[in-house]
Each structure stands twice: as structure tokens, then as C-alpha cells.
Amino acid sequence: MKLDSMYQDVILDHYKHPHGRGLRDGDAEVHHVNPTCGDEITLRVRYEGDKVADVSYEGQGCSISQASASVLNELLVGKELDEARRIQDAFLELMQSKGQLTPDDAMEDLLEDAVAFAGVSKYPARVKCALLSWMAWKDATAQALGGDGASQTDTKESTA
């Protein structure tokens, strides 16, 4: 069944057992919504120097948006900012691939559980769901780290 390519077990597992959910102390907080469907997320980031010390979040939305936030937390917490940005860029590339991109070994190593979202990229209406928390993280990071962060993260705004 084609649906299984979107609703991978990994995704459903993150949806049912989310990592790092709940709001904790942070350096910046953002609230992002997906106006077409009502998905919402409040997300906080905390940095220790250039290290992503925590990403905490609370929100409501579909399985794709919620699982994506859980994967983001699992992947980015503990990473250096440069590495986190590489992961974010790779995830964005995958989600904008319209199902045409088969992740290679390097991408799989980088994205870990997030490669499960490859199937979602075939469904244009759902790409925004998958990217909601990632766009929120980018925005929160820019706010937490000030002007330099903002200019570096303003380069790719097309989300779907």
C-alpha cells in the first residue's frame, strides 16, 4: 500500500512516543503555525556556546508534524551548530525533492531516522507539516544567536 511509504513505522513510533516533548528553559521561543491546516508548535532552543543544548517543544498537529518535531529533537540536541545546520539543510533538500531523491549512504548517516520522511515528500500538502518544527528551530536559532544567525538562516525560505 502506497500509504506505507508516508506512514513509515519509524514515523508512527515517533508520533506515539515523542522524544523531548514539553517546554523547558531556553534562550529563545517561537510559535509557528501552518495556516492551511491549523498545525501549531511552540519551540524553544537553548545553546551552550555553539552547542545545541536543548530543543523543547509543545504543539498540536498531525502525525507527520509531531513525529518530525520528535526526530528533530533526537537529531539536533547535543550537536554543534554547524553540524545541526548541515542536518537541517539535508532534511530540507529531502523534503523538497518531490519523491525524486533516494537518500545515499552519506545522507542516511546524517539524517538517521529523518530519512523515513522521504515518502512524505511525494505529498505536496504534507511537506509543510514535516517542515513546521524545522522552520521553527531555524527561526528560534536565529533569534537566540542574534544578527549573524539570522543572516545565515535567511537563505532558504521556500518550504513547500
Place this chain on the structure above:
Amino acid sequence: MTSSSRRGLPGLLDTEAIRKDFPVLDRVIHDGKKLVYLDNAATSQKPRQVLDALNDYYERHNANVHRGVHVLAEEATALYEGARDKVAAFVNAPSRDEVIFTKNASESLNLVANMLGWADEPYRVDQNTEIAITEMEHHSNIVPWQLLAQRTGAKLRWFGLTDDGRLDLSNIDEVITERTKVVSFTLVSNIMGTVNPVEEIVRRAQEVGALVVVDASQAVPHMPFDVQAIQADFVAFTGHKMCGPTGIGVLWGRQELLEDLPPFLGGGEMIETVSMHSSTYAPAPHKFEAGTPPIAQAVGLGAAVDYLSGIGMDKIAAHEHAITEYAVQRLAEVPDLRIIGPTTAEDRGAAISFVLGDIHPHDVGQVLDEQGIAVRVGHHCARPVCLRYGIPATTRASFYLYSTPAEVDALVEGLEHVRNFFG
């Protein structure tokens, strides 16, 4: 009730014959699944009669209207103005000149709001006046009034909702006051299907001398509709929800108001004389139709009106009532399903919103789509309703004249599948 007893439903149309008029309903999607189209509150499908009228217009008669003296220009004008006659008769307008063509219901409502914002007394909306709407409006009947209130300083008030999805009119004298200049509300809710009590609202509005605007987008396609009987001053609706093409909407307004109120969009077609210093305006409806209008779309709407009239709006209403009654009963059998809005078919239209346990509507819609079932998910451009009931979104199934009890059964089976998938 179970699926085996549905053949006895009273009032059903001959959907087998009707569905032959709608080519898209034959589509098979997702490797062999028959399309079950239950998104009619978003837009209806189009019968061959409407598609043929559009083609015939472009193939045989296309020209700009009200301008040329050549044959095509005369024919195009006659077809465009003929569509106005058909629409006027369809809603029992006292005069054809009261029917203004717009691009959709949103434009119709924005047009009224702007007429009132620029009007002189006694219609003028300003900081000493109030505007009344309701919490169940589509965004297109909220935002234009918010804009008008922000720009004029007028105060915006609204009716709240009861727990069972009806308007709470208990404080009607506080919502509609001596300062109220305009009351705008939907006749049928696009998200909950609620049919609102027009008479009580109109009576109070008339008592204080306020104008009444009715958003009939979810009403005119589905039931006999008479602008004189409901005693509104303005009525807005759209063509694409009533078997017509997109790009054509209607604003009906009482003639004396259309004569008194100022134009909003300026341009060709809406003038009488123009000099470099000032202009005078054509009489309504042309005063409100600046620029080349959506000609083919109006012709298509005229064909849609003919099509619906040929079947009979009373029969369409009876059919939808029977389908809705069957649907609310069958949906009640689905575990964890909660209808948002009236839970019976009384005083409700054929749009039914629901939530299914804690499965997000996006996920419900996606799994239904995989089975060929098209529903709408989200807040349906009525976010205040979702906020009121503490839900992020709903799944909405909405029916029309070609909907069948078998499609209701398909939806119920599809929802079982959704529950198993996320169970």
C-alpha cells in the same frame, strides 16, 4: 440504522441518472479506487451541461460585452445579460438590476463592506457605529468587517455559539443595538452545517434600522432560496459551489440601496461620462461591475441555474436532507467519533464536521484519500469555530445532489480503516 436498510430512504433523487451528467464522478484513482467525492462544501463538481455552455461560448460567441456593434459582441452581451436574468429568477429578485456579478462570495462581501465604508449618511459606518457578525462565519464574512472596523473606528460585535453548534441569540439586544449599522451572518455554516434562524435576527436588525447582509454561499446551492422572503438587504453567494465555474460570484442588493450607495471599484463599464475632472456612474448593476466581467463564467453559472432548476431545488433539498439524516446516524456508529455541530438532520445542511478520537484530521483525510474518498480537513476558513470547541481542526464530509447512501457507507468503512491504521 445499517447499510442494508438504506434503500428505504425517502426523498432520494435518481442519482444514477444524475451522476451520468458529471464526468469527473467516473474517475478511478489510486490504482482502482472509485472516487467518492465528499468535498462539496468546498466546491461542487460540474455537469456536462455547464461544461458545454462554457465551450459553446468560447467556440461560437466570444467577444467583450456592452461595447461592440458586431454580431459576436451582441451575442456575448445577450448571453451575459441572459445569465443575469436566470440568476435573478433563481433567487426571486424583484429586479434583474439587483444582481451584481463578482468573482466570488468573498468579493461580494468585501464589496458591501466597502460600499458602507465610503457611504454618506444614513448608511455610513464610522466610529460612532457598530457592526454585528457571528462566531460561526467563514473568514470571508469576518475579515472584511474587521478591516472596515479598523479603518472607520466602528466597533465589531458578534454572536457566540452554543455547545451544540447553534447561534447563541440569548443576548441579541446587546449584540444588535441602536448603534448597529449592519448585521452580517451566514445562513448555513460551512463548517458545521447549522441553518441559522434568519427571522429572529432580521426582526431585531430592522427594529434598530440596521442593514442585513446574508452570506448564502452554503444555502443557495442546496435549497429553494428567495431574497424577498428572507428580507435581507444584501445576499452573497458563489457560482462554483452550485455546479457553476469558478470565478463568478453574485451580490444581490435592494435596488434603492444600490442606487444610493457609492461604487467601490472604478474603471470601464461602470461609468456614464468621464472627464479629466470627474465622472458620473452607470446605474446598478453596472456601477459595481468595473472592467471586463467574467463573461464565460456568468454564462456557465446561467447554465448551472438551468440545470439545478430542471431538477428542482425542493427535490435537491429533500435529497440532501435524506442523505444527511442517514449520514449522522451512520457516523454515530463509529467509535470515538464526535460531530462538531448539530447531531441531527434538523435545521442543518449537508456539511458534517467531526473529530475521530485523537487522530488528527490531516491523518484521517490522508488515509481516506488512499481509499478514494475526498473530504476536507483543517479549520475550513472558520478558525474561530475550532477555537470555540477547543479543537485544532476537523474532518468534514459534505454532500450534494449526486451523493449516494453508498458513499456514506464508504465513508463509514473508510473511517474504520483509519481507526485500525492508527490504532
